[in-house]
Amino acid sequence: MRRAFWPSAMALLCASVGLFAVPAATHAEQVLELWRGGGFNFPYSVSVNPTDGSCWVADLGSNQVVHVAQGGAELWRGGGFSWPRAVSVDPNDGSCWVADYYNNQIVHLAQGGTEMWRSAGYPTFNNPLSVSVNRADESCWVADTSDSQIVHLARAGTELWRSPGYPTFQAPDSVSANPADGSCWVADTSNDQVVHLAQGGAEFWRIGGFYPPVSVSGNPTDGSCWVADYYSNQVVHLAHDGAQLWRGGGFYAPVCVSVNPTDGSCWVADYYNNQIVHLAQDGTQLWRGGGFFGPLSVSVNPADGSCWVADTSNNQIVHLAIEPPTVTVGLYDPAAGNSYLHNTNAGGPADLTFRFGPAPSTWAPVTGDWNGHEMDTIGLYSETTATFYLRSANAPGPADLTVRFGPAPNTWLPVAGDWEGDGDSTVGLYRQAAGTFYLRNSSTAGPADLTFRFGPTDSTWLPIIGDWDGDGTDTVGLYNPASGTFYLRDSNTAGVADLTFRFGPTASTWKPIAGDWNHDGIDTVGLYNLATGTFYLRDDNAPGPADLTFRYGPAPSTCLPMAGDWDGL
Numbered sequence: 018m019r020r021a022f023w024p025s026a027m028a029l030l031c032a033s034v035g036l037f038a039v040p041a042a043t044h045a046e047q048v049l050e051l052w053r054g055g056g057f058n059f060p061y062s063v064s065v066n067p068t069d070g071s072c073w074v075a076d077l078g079s080n081q082v083v084h085v086a087q088g089g090a091e092l093w094r095g096g097g098f099s100w101p102r103a104v105s106v107d108p109n110d111g112s113c114w115v116a117d118y119y120n121n122q123i124v125h126l127a128q129g130g131t132e133m134w135r136s137a138g139y140p141t142f143n144n145p146l147s148v149s150v151n152r153a154d155e156s157c158w159v160a161d162t163s164d165s166q167i168v169h170l171a172r173a174g175t176e177l178w179r180s181p182g183y184p185t186f187q188a189p190d191s192v193s194a195n196p197a198d199g200s201c202w203v204a205d206t207s208n209d210q211v212v213h214l215a216q217g218g219a220e221f222w223r224i225g226g227f228y229p230p231v232s233v234s235g236n237p238t239d240g241s242c243w244v245a246d247y248y249s250n251q252v253v254h255l256a257h258d259g260a261q262l263w264r265g266g267g268f269y270a271p272v273c274v275s276v277n278p279t280d281g282s283c284w285v286a287d288y289y290n291n292q293i294v295h296l297a298q299d300g301t302q303l304w305r306g307g308g309f310f311g312p313l314s315v316s317v318n319p320a321d322g323s324c325w326v327a328d329t330s331n332n333q334i335v336h337l338a339i340e341p342p343t344v345t346v347g348l349y350d351p352a353a354g355n356s357y358l359h360n361t362n363a364g365g366p367a368d369l370t371f372r373f374g375p376a377p378s379t380w381a382p383v384t385g386d387w388n389g390h391e392m393d394t395i396g397l398y399s400e401t402t403a404t405f406y407l408r409s410a411n412a413p414g415p416a417d418l419t420v421r422f423g424p425a426p427n428t429w430l431p432v433a434g435d436w437e438g439d440g441d442s443t444v445g446l447y448r449q450a451a452g453t454f455y456l457r458n459s460s461t462a463g464p465a466d467l468t469f470r471f472g473p474t475d476s477t478w479l480p481i482i483g484d485w486d487g488d489g490t491d492t493v494g495l496y497n498p499a500s501g502t503f504y505l506r507d508s509n510t511a512g513v514a515d516l517t518f519r520f521g522p523t524a525s526t527w528k529p530i531a532g533d534w535n536h537d538g539i540d541t542v543g544l545y546n547l548a549t550g551t552f553y554l555r556d557d558n559a560p561g562p563a564d565l566t567f568r569y570g571p572a573p574s575t576c577l578p579m580a581g582d583w584d585g586l
Contacts, residue, residue: 046303046340046342046391048295048306048338048340049338050335050336050337051323051336052336053333053336056332057332057333057334058076058077058079058332059078059079059329059332060076060077060083060329060332061077061103062074062101062102062104062313063075063325063327063334064104064113064316065106065316065317065318065323066108066111067319068111069087070320070321071084071085071087072084072085072325072334073085073104073106074327074334075101075102076094076101077101078332079096080096080097080098080100080101081094081098082095082098082104082115082126082130084113084128085334089334089336093129093130097132099117100117100118102145102147103115103116105149107150107152109152110127110155111127112125112127113125113128114150114157116146116148118146119144120138122136122138122145123136123142123148123157123159123170123174124136125172125174134174136174142168143164144162144163145162146189147159147160147162147189147192148192149194150194151194152196154172154199156169156172157169157170157172158192158201160190160191160192160204162189162190164182165184165186165188165189166180166182166189167180167189167203167214169201169216186203186205186208186212187205187206187208188207189204189206190204190232191203191206191232192204192233193233193235193242195235195240196237197238198216199215199216200214200235201213201214201216202214202233202235202242204231204232204233204244205223205230206230206231209226209227209230210225210230211223211233211259212224213259227244227253228247229246229248231245231246231273232245232272234276238281239256239257239281240256241256241281242254242255242257243274243276244274245273245274245285246271247270248270249266250267250268251264251265251266251271252265252274252296252300254298262299262300263299265296265300267302268287268290269287269288270288271285272287272312273285273314273315274286275316275317275324277317277319277322279319280298280322280389280439280440281297281298282296282297282440283295283296284296284324285315286314286315286327287312288313290307291311291312292305292306292307292309292312293305293306293337295324297389299389309326309328309331309335310328310330311328311331312326312328314327321338322489324336324337324338341536341538342533342582343360343582343584344393344532344533344534344582345359345582345583346359346530346552346554347359347395347578347579348574348577348579349382349576349579350575351376351575351576352377352378353377354372354378355370355371355372356371356373356579357369357370357576358370358411358581360583362534362552362565362567363567364568368583368584369411369583371411371412373408373414374397379399379400379401380397380398381400381430382397382579383395383431383433384433384580384581385433385442385444385581386440386441386582387407387409387441387442388409389441391440391582391585392582392584392585393442393582393583394407394409394411394583395408395579395581396408396418396433396444400426401425401426402425403423403424403425404419404421404422405419405421405460407419407420407444407460411583420460421462422455422457422462422465429447429448429449431445432446432454432456432480433482434482434483434493435489436458436466436467436491436509437458437490438488438489443456443459444456444457445467445482447493449475449476449477450475450476452472453468453470454467454468454471454480455467469509470511471504471512476495477497477498478496479498479528480494480495480496481495481531481542482494483540483541485505485506485540486507486515486539488507492507494506494542495514496542499524501519501520501521501523503516503517503542504517505517505542518558520560521553525544526548527545527546527547527553528547528578530543530544530545530552531543532580534556535564539558541554541556541558542555543563543578543580547573547574547576548572548573548574549568549573550571550573551567552566552568552578553565
């Protein structure tokens with residue numbers, strides 16, 4: 018017999034008035050509410066289009082489907098449905114598939130709302146509850162729940178495959194297509210199992226230990242899958258082969274999961290806690306926020322990392338975004354081996370002071386988020402031994418990661434950045450004599466994953482790293498002290514600079530840095546004048562005066578400038 022997963026009014030009331038223990042909101046990262054809109058009646062499902070940032074909504078109570086622009090404007094609203102329970106957008110053309118639950122149909126809508134195709138009703142489908150588009154071939158997987166079947170449809174609606182029914186499947190609640198290989202993950206809800214199907218329907222594997230799984234979201238980047246395990250009050254992360262990577266509690270009836278393939282993180286609709294939760298790839302809680310009432314659906318936009326929420330019992334749709342971190346300056350004193358980190362871009366004493374590495378030292382500082390925990394920490398590079406020493410906390414102690422990279426000894430300049438856009442910073446080197454960058458995609462010993470020429474050979478130009486276009490990936494740049502010119506590249510490949518501009522004096526001894534000084538998601542340049550101990554930070558990668566100018570540290574100084582999000586806020 019199919020279990021009923023419709024939340025009871027009494028349980029929801031108890032949660033809303035605090036009769037259940039609700040986890041406190043936590044904010045390892047900052048999340049902004051970009052938009053909140055009403056005019057809905059029990060919105061049950063949301064699906065974002067990463068191409069234009071718009072969102073489709075299955076508005077169950079009004080028996081309508083609604084298309085909302087990225088900024089919240091209503092683009093289209095249409096009826097003719099009976100309890101639409103799920104939507105899934107095809108980013109190729111902006112069309113949307115709909116699980117029309119009580120009409121026992123699957124509907125395919127064009128971007129403008131025109132009905133492109135509608136299936137036959139019962140017995141072809143019987144209470145379909147979930148749809149998931151494969152953007153690679155524009156096919157659609159369907160959880161035909163009351164028939165206990167999984168169905169694979171071509172774009173035109175042709176049935177490509179249909180599974181056996183009960184007992185192979187029993188009231189499956191959720192499907193998630195994998196465009197990387199055409200496979201599909203299934204929450205086989207009343208069998209208390211998760212199933213991974215090949216494109217043709219063959220069963221890769223089936224795993225139990227759930228109670229019961231009500232939502233799945235597959236990550237096409239690594240083939241893993243996140244699962245909302247409803248009655249166990251847990252969220253589970255499975256590897257591509259079904260091995261359990263992580264299982265965590267602290268939820269109360271998690272009802273929906275949505276993975277971001279860009280960084281592997283997962284958003285969770287924590288229903289009875291009336292909260293939305295953001296988890297890192299390893300399960301670390303990045304953010305937990307309230308202000309919701311019975312949220313039933315989440316959908317992450319991999320293009321910008323934002324998340325749409327069906328705030329169901331509030332009859333609202335909410336658009337959340339991660340606020341870019343605050344990047345601030347710091348100084349490393351080679352003579353004392355001390356780091357002096359400041360949490361604001363203004364004058365004042367250091368907020369964090371600690372020893373790391375030898376003193377006195379010829380080692381060069383680097384900074385990055387070495388463990389994907391949304392906070393930058395320091396590292397040092399020894400040219401003599403060609404070794405990086407990376408620390409996972411801004412505190413005294415030994416290196417947490419020691420990485421040999423490059424020839425020993427060398428005169429190459431160390432750099433660090435998130436070359437893959439996966440949330441982890443890794444190391445690299447710039448060889449001035451050859452005008453060549455050598456970048457490594459993991460903090461382990463080994464050859465460069467990326468090697469390319471950029472800039473002149475036999476150069477005195479200095480490397481600088483940042484996300485110049487706001488796409489989540491760090492790329493290289495160069496600073497020519499002689500002309501006071503920056504040359505920034507938007508990809509880690511050979512080629513000419515995408516941005517070239519003057520900032521600061523010519524014939525300069527000032528040191529270049531980069532960071533997102535104004536929270537707009539784009540890194541911009543800065544300079545540090547050792548003679549006066551002054552930072553000059555620019556909010557645009559264009560010519561012009563400094564937007565921020567402040568003294569920090571001694572004057573004159575032998576310290577080396579650093580930039581990072583030191584407190585994870």
